[in-house]
Amino acid sequence: MKQKYDVVVIGSGPGGLAAAIAAKRAGAHDVLIIERDVELGGILQQCIHNGFGVESLKRDLTGPGYAQRFINEAQALNVEVLLDSMVLEITPERHIIACGKEAGLVELDARAVVLAMGCRERTRAQIRIPGTRPAGVYTAGTAQRWVNIEGYMPGKRFVILGSGDIGMIMARRLTFEGATVERMLEIMPFITGLNRNYVQCLLDFNIPLQLSHTVKRVLGSKRVEAVEAVQVDERWQPIAGTEEIIPCDTLLLSVGLIPENELSRQMGVKIDPLTGGPYVDDGFQTGMPGVFAAGNVVHVYDLVDWVTEAGLIAGRSAAEFALGKRPHPSADEKTCRTKASENVRYVVPQRVNAEALTQRPVKLQLRVLHPIEEPVWVEARNGDDLIARQAERYARPGEMLSLDLPQKAYDAVRRAETLTVNVVRRRA
Amino acid sequence: MEQTDTLICITCPMGCSLAVVHEGQTVIQVTGNHCNRGPRYAQAELSDPRRMVATTVKVRGGSKRLLPVYTAAPFPKSRIFELLAVLRNLEVEAPVRADQVVLANALGTGIDVLASRDLS
Numbered sequence: 001m002k003q004k005y006d007v008v009v010i011g012s013g014p015g016g017l018a019a020a021i022a023a024k025r026a027g028a029h030d031v032l033i034i035e036r037d038v039e040l041g042g043i044l045q046q047c048i049h050n051g052f053g054v055e056s057l058k059r060d061l062t063g064p065g066y067a068q069r070f071i072n073e074a075q076a077l078n079v080e081v082l083l084d085s086m087v088l089e090i091t092p093e094r095h096i097i098a099c100g101k102e103a104g105l106v107e108l109d110a111r112a113v114v115l116a117m118g119c120r121e122r123t124r125a126q127i128r129i130p131g132t133r134p135a136g137v138y139t140a141g142t143a144q145r146w147v148n149i150e151g152y153m154p155g156k157r158f159v160i161l162g163s164g165d166i167g168m169i170m171a172r173r174l175t176f177e178g179a180t181v182e183r184m185l186e187i188m189p190f191i192t193g194l195n196r197n198y199v200q201c202l203l204d205f206n207i208p209l210q211l212s213h214t215v216k217r218v219l220g221s222k223r224v225e226a227v228e229a230v231q232v233d234e235r236w237q238p239i240a241g242t243e244e245i246i247p248c249d250t251l252l253l254s255v256g257l258i259p260e261n262e263l264s265r266q267m268g269v270k271i272d273p274l275t276g277g278p279y280v281d282d283g284f285q286t287g288m289p290g291v292f293a294a295g296n297v298v299h300v301y302d303l304v305d306w307v308t309e310a311g312l313i314a315g316r317s318a319a320e321f322a323l324g325k326r327p328h329p330s331a332d333e334k335t336c337r338t339k340a341s342e343n344v345r346y347v348v349p350q351r352v353n354a355e356a357l358t359q360r361p362v363k364l365q366l367r368v369l370h371p372i373e374e375p376v377w378v379e380a381r382n383g384d385d386l387i388a389r390q391a392e393r394y395a396r397p398g399e400m401l402s403l404d405l406p407q408k409a410y411d412a413v414r415r416a417e418t419l420t421v422n423v424v425r426r427r428a
Numbered sequence: 429m430e431q432t433d434t435l436i437c438i439t440c441p442m443g444c445s446l447a448v449v450h451e452g453q454t455v456i457q458v459t460g461n462h463c464n465r466g467p468r469y470a471q472a473e474l475s476d477p478r479r480m481v482a483t484t485v486k487v488r489g490g491s492k493r494l495l496p497v498y499t500a501a502p503f504p505k506s507r508i509f510e511l512l513a514v515l516r517n518l519e520v521e522a523p524v525r526a527d528q529v530v531l532a533n534a535l536g537t538g539i540d541v542l543a544s545r546d547l548s
Contacts, residue, residue, distance in 0.1 A: 039491075048496035048544060050480040054440055062482050062498045064545035068526045148484055151493045176483055176512055195443025199436045200479055204505065303441060393462065399441070 001082070001106065005030040006322040007315070008096055008110035010087050010263065013042025014304050015295020016116030017070035018311025019318065023114070024077040026319035032080045032108075034087055034098050040074070041067035042118060044304070046145045049169050051196075056305035066304060082106065090267045094290055111322035112290045114314050115264055115278070119257040119296040121166075127255050129161075131217030136224030140166040140254040144173070153177060155250025159227050160184045161215050165193035165302070167254025172201035181205075182248050185213040185229055187236055190371060192398050194302070216243060218251060227251055257300045264293070274346035275299040281335065281351040282362045283317030284310060289328035292318045299348050299365070302400055306365070336413055338364060338380075342422035345369050345397070352405065354414035362405045368395040368423050375426040378403045382416035395423050430456065435473055439465040446470050478502035485515050485530060487547060490522030496544040497530050503539055511535060523548045 006028035009016045012035040023031045047063030054060050085100030094113050098106045121139040146152040156179050160167045163186040171181045189212050191198050202209055216230040231242035259277040269278045270287040277298040278286040285292050294314035295307040320326035338347040345367045356362050372395045379389035390403050430451050437444045446466050449457040453475040458467040481503045484494040524547045531541035
């Protein structure tokens with residue numbers, strides 16, 4: 001362990017691994033990953049299913065297999081690793097205090113920090129399910145860790161609330177391990193995960209799915225005995241008379257993920273209420289100089305491939321900062337804001353420095369508010385002026401969209417104070 | 429007898445909705461696909477549906493209790509539970525290297541089951 005590093009990465013999931021690798025490749029000498037678990041890989045280690053890397057590596061890998069490639073590369077590049085250690089505090093001067101059973105209290109300094117803490121699952125408390133409070137209500141990811149890593153089955157008869165990918169994948173996994181999944185309930189009128197998971201996790205095993213349904217209450221004293229399901233209207237209000245008691249011993253929640261930013265907040269990094277993650281620029285630098293953010297800590301991605309891609313950018317930028325090659329955007333007047341506009345929930349990055357376009361295109365990432373099942377334009381405008389647009393066959397809230405600002409947009413972006421981003425029907 | 433069924437292609441995350449006109453197991457026409465993997469998926473799905481299978485096996489002397497494993501190729505869908513039963517009784521010895529064969533020629537299909545990761 002050294003006292004000072006060029007780049008310190010907090011977390012070793014796909015975002016953190018990519019950031020550490022990219023920092024090394026970009027010329028940073030001393031790069032350290034601090035990981036709270038006893039091994040590298042983050043949540044990928046419990047995602048034992050396949051489907052990782054199809055977009056970026058053109059290979060269909062399992063989560064651990066995907067992680068293994070980046071772990072091997074980080075090791076080959078001599079990225080240093082501090083395992084089993086929790087970062088307790090980072091100061092705005094990038095002094096880091098961590099603590100672990102083996103390592104004890106560790107204090108070190110970083111020229112640049114990459115926040116890569118990933119995200120957390122929404123819990124029962126956050127969606128306020130009424131009823132008793134027995135054992136047997138867990139988040140889907142917690143159950144995934146028990147089943148896939150610790151070898152422990154949390155129940156026999158399951159109801160899963162939420163049709164996110166983790167929930168659907170757990171429905172199949174629990175079926176594989178001999179459990180019965182009685183029902184999947186989804187409050188939205190559409191599934192929130194990917195279509196392919198609907199086919200290969202639910203349809204393949206005849207697991208019944210009810211859209212526009214939720215859990216009205218949990219029943220049971222010591223252990224879950226049943227849940228009461230109910231249909232909801234378009235404003236998510238329960239429709240009287242549609243209640244149904246579903247006997248089960250376990251309720252799994254797959255009801256959304258929230259970027260994990262306790263450390264970021266504590267150090268004073270400004271958080272975008274729309275994403276739950278830090279405001280970042282085109283290089284994933286946060287509002288705090290030398291502090292970068294990579295992956296699900298910024299906004300929740302649906303594919304690991306894009307987490308890796310974002311981590312690579314953040315790591316490269318962090319190395320550039322550490323080596324004195326990258327200014328902080330607040331020192332630069334040519335920064336332009338991005339703004340989520342028509343049918344757009346949020347846009348990342350929230351700031352674009354036109355100078356970045358002299359090097360390479362800048363990718364905007366966004367999510368729509370409402371599904372459009374017909375061809376759309378994803379477009380960026382400065383007032384009425386069209387700066388960039390991209391055709392997509394459809395837009396769904398569950399699938400992130402992206403829009404490349406091409407290098408030739410340099411002048412237009414330099415002139416713009418705000419880029420508004422819209423997703424509109426192509427026919428209109 | 430010609431008939432039309434709707435299938436969702438699972439080859440990539442896009443999940444195209446395919447309208448498949450077929451006569452028994454013979455595909456006559458596929459529409460709704462956005463790439464040429466769609467018709468291939470439809471043909472395979474009608475004649476010999478297969479899925480990638482990922483699960484865990486017990487590991488002896490390792491840093492973890494379980495080793496994640498996966499099939500090297502999509503596995504016949506109708507025999508997945510048979511495969512899982514075999515893997516449930518399998519125990520491997522640590523250390524294991526990623527992509528090491530854990531079960532060769534599973535159920536005589538010619539498909540190997542491989543380790544997903546290194547495990548010491």
